Amino acid sequence: MKRRDFIQLVAGAMACPAIARAQEARKVYRILWISTGSEPDPFLDGFREGLRALGYVEGKNVALERHYGNPSALRQVISQLRRGDVDLAVSSGPATRVMAAVNDIPVVFALSGDPVALGVVKSLARPGTNFTGSTFLSLELAGKRVELLKDIYRGVRKLAVLSNTDHPGEPSEWRATLQTCTGLGIEPAYIPFSGAGELDNGLKAAGGSGADAMLVFPDVVTMVDRTKLAEFALAHRLPSMFGWSEYCEAGGLLSYGANQRATYRWLANYADRILRGEDPAVLPVIRPEKFELVINLKTAQDLGLELDTSSILFRANKVIA
Secondary structure (H helix, E strand, C coil): CCHHHHHHHHHHHHHHHHHHHHHHHHCCEEEEEEECCCCCCHHHHHHHHHHHHCCCCECCCEEEEEEECCHHHHHHHHHCCCCCCCCEEEEECCHHHHHCCCCCCCEEEEECCCHHHHCCCCCCCCCCCCEEEEECCCHHHHHHHHHHHHHHCCCCCEEEEEEECCCCCHHHHHHHHHHHHHHHCCEEEEEEECCHHHHHHHHHHHHCCCCCEEEECCCHHHHHCHHHHHHHHHHCCCCEEECCHHHHHCCCCEEEECCHHHHHHHHHHHHHHHHCCCCHHHCCCECCCCCEEEEEHHHHHHCCCCHHHCCHHHHCCEEEC
């Protein structure tokens, strides 16, 4: 090899990493946002916050393609996807069930249920598929919610437990709740319903159950109708416990669970790692470790609860006046 050719070869090799970095910098990652909710979407806002903190700028190096709708409409969107169309998909809540049919695009999710029961991962520690993310399901939380409700309303004897059975992991959540109720001497009135179409029947059953308090399992159906549930509980003079703060902001008495918006903000970290080449199959599904207790003070006053005898106010992370 001539000296001039050798120098050109070395110079080209040295330039390759720089070229690669420049190409990476120019790349606009396409992220698909799939949700059964609607805009404005606080979870999308949280995810965007996380992306911005990591240096992503919409229109510059990332494009978020948002799709909202019912499962049938979302399946139509998914069916038209082709390998290479997007770099990553983010499924919010029950949209993860729709995304289960996708096996050639990395998917990160935040799910209130059990992703193993849903079949999108093989285990939380090692997903083994193109899916990973976060699950809000915690059996410890299920029992803790009953304890907190009894703390603020010591007279509870019969607890209406409203549960959407069309929710992965629901049987485990119910068993954990039942166990805690039994230990505390509370009679549970299990009121299962399946999907949004049966919610009104569930409320009718709750109203006729003779319960003196109400616990609602968190999921997208009860989340969407959280105002209706909060108004129902207040109208029937039922101290109520929910899973997330959004229920309390809608008028529910208590909530205990993870901060969803913070979880979606964290989800951007996984998105970043996958876009940089990591395999979702080996990124463990995370369960939030920090939880917030929220109380709606006005609802407590409307129910005539004596908070002076409870430590709830001292323990609450957020009090809604």
